[in-house]
Amino acid sequence: MPQPNLQNLDAAKRILTAYLERKSLRKTPERFAILEEIYSRSDHFDVDELYISMKNKKYRVSRATVYNTLDVLVDCDLVTKHQFGKNLAQYEKSYGYKQHDHIICLDCHQVREFCDPRVQNIQTMVGDMLQFNVVHHSLIFYGSCQREKCENRVQNVNQLENRAVAE
Amino acid sequence: MPQPNLQNLDAAKRILTAYLERKSLRKTPERFAILEEIYSRSDHFDVDELYISMKNKKYRVSRATVYNTLDVLVDCDLVTKHQFGKNLAQYEKSYGYKQHDHIICLDCHQVREFCDPRVQNIQTMVGDMLQFNVVHHSLIFYGSCQREKCENRVQNVNQLENRAVAE
DNA sequence: TTGAGTGCAAACTTTTTGCAATGTT
DNA sequence: AACATTGCAAAAAGTTTGCACTCAA
Numbered sequence: 001m002p003q004p005n006l007q008n009l010d011a012a013k014r015i016l017t018a019y020l021e022r023k024s025l026r027k028t029p030e031r032f033a034i035l036e037e038i039y040s041r042s043d044h045f046d047v048d049e050l051y052i053s054m055k056n057k058k059y060r061v062s063r064a065t066v067y068n069t070l071d072v073l074v075d076c077d078l079v080t081k082h083q084f085g086k087n088l089a090q091y092e093k094s095y096g097y098k099q100h101d102h103i104i105c106l107d108c109h110q111v112r113e114f115c116d117p118r119v120q121n122i123q124t125m126v127g128d129m130l131q132f133n134v135v136h137h138s139l140i141f142y143g144s145c146q147r148e149k150c151e152n153r154v155q156n157v158n159q160l161e162n163r164a165v166a167e
Numbered sequence: 168m169p170q171p172n173l174q175n176l177d178a179a180k181r182i183l184t185a186y187l188e189r190k191s192l193r194k195t196p197e198r199f200a201i202l203e204e205i206y207s208r209s210d211h212f213d214v215d216e217l218y219i220s221m222k223n224k225k226y227r228v229s230r231a232t233v234y235n236t237l238d239v240l241v242d243c244d245l246v247t248k249h250q251f252g253k254n255l256a257q258y259e260k261s262y263g264y265k266q267h268d269h270i271i272c273l274d275c276h277q278v279r280e281f282c283d284p285r286v287q288n289i290q291t292m293v294g295d296m297l298q299f300n301v302v303h304h305s306l307i308f309y310g311s312c313q314r315e316k317c318e319n320r321v322q323n324v325n326q327l328e329n330r331a332v333a334e
Numbered sequence: 335t336t337g338a339g340t341g342c343a344a345a346c347t348t349t350t351t352g353c354a355a356t357g358t359t
Numbered sequence: 360a361a362c363a364t365t366g367c368a369a370a371a372a373g374t375t376t377g378c379a380c381t382c383a384a
């Protein structure tokens with residue numbers, strides 16, 4: 001069983017070290033432990049999930065430190081922060097992870113990833129047009145997946161109704 | 168001075184009426200008052216801004232009703248809900264308003280709109296590929312605008328550093 | 335040694351919920 | 360008259376802050 005994540009973790013640690021040194025911040029064990037926990041995960045997670053799983057491993061951390069460290073890791077681009085519509089920040093590791101966007105099922109809430117190079121083109125073009133130096137983006141498609149598991153309510157009825165009423 | 172919004176408000180009221188009837192919900196004055204307030208606005212707003220501006224106009228509403236009504240209006244596609252990275256939902260009217268996406272300055276927080284038809288193509292193609300029936304999307308570009316007003320901090324340094332360190 | 339960083343708890347912000355009163359159907 | 364909807368206030372949920380203590384530099 002290959003463990004390619006270890007390489008990423010290693011690179012991530014070096015990046016974090018360099019970042020902390022550059023910013024004259026301290027290399028605390030908590031910061032590296034949290035980084036390690038994040039890079040051992042493969043999915044999206046929220047602050048509490050991360051906090052709980054560290055607690056379960058008997059690691060002594062506080063929520064405040066988790067919040068603080070996530071800010072640091074987001075700032076040095078080792079972690080990405082998402083707002084998937086809910087009022088709850090979701091995170092995922094971003095080093096060594098192919099750039100991707102998300103498609104979310106409104107019914108069963110599964111999150112899948114996709115990658116389309118045209119998004120980058122749009123980003124560049126829109127940035128040029130509006131004189132923005134775009135550094136990152138968030139693209140999320142919302143819909144219903146076609147799995148039997150999923151309730152698969154008929155969506156979009158409202159929009160059709162609207163057109164009928166407005167005309 | 169033209170007032171095209173009145174037409175939209177009118178159509179929106181008819182859509183809301185039809186929606187409420189179809190769902191057997193009540194046509195309360197609060198619901199229409201909130202719709203009216205929203206369609207008199209041109210910008211993005213959060214729940215409290217909407218609540219306060221109705222209070223200032225001496226309209227008697229509660230926050231709970233504003234929250235409840237926004238859910239209704241989002242469900243019948245008269246209003247769009249956004250999560251622009253912060254933990255605070257932003258809304259905007261959506262009927263009679265051209266489909267658009269957003270580009271946000273990380274430094275001065277200005278929000279501008281743009282429209283690129285290729286986004287729809289990507290949406291359709293990704294939906295087909297992953298067997299999703301995509302009903303809407305959210306695309307946000309984050310960057311720094313080139314206005315003098317704006318602090319215009321140099322972004323992206325971290326990513327460059329990372330590459331240097333990791334290699 | 336010193337002050338950045340930590341844990342803990344309290345405070346804050348946004349949203350949701352419970353319940354009695356109201357008013358649409 | 361019935362009960363969906365409202366206002367209000369309390370609770371919940373997520374995040375931030377204050378402060379005394381700790382430990383990396």
